[in-house]
Amino acid sequence: MLRTYPIHQASNRPNLFMGGDRELVMFSILLAATSIFVAMEVKTILFGIGLWIFALFALRLMAKSDPLLRRIYLRQYRYKDYYPARSTPFYDNSAHQGSRYQ
Secondary structure (H helix, E strand, O other): OOOOOOOOHHHHOOOEEOOEEHHHHHHHHHHHHHHHHHHOOHHHHHHHHHHHHHHHHHHHHHHHHOOOHHHHHHHHHHOOOOOOOOOOOOOOOOHHHHHHOO
């Protein structure tokens, strides 16, 4: 008899903070706070607050479309040399191209 185990949703949730990717939201807070405390002017305070609000809005939209988008982007960026873009599956590789992937 096959034994089944339930997979609870709480153990499968992505790691989000304030509705966005945890690391990106904290990095945007760091950038905004740095811009505020370095110059200590009214313009930079407004700029830092506006930057953080815009970044939080964009990161929430990104997390809503795909919570793991940052990891997927970094992985495809790392593998881009292995998978060159081709317009058709019937593309003929040159002799040099074929020797690169063996």
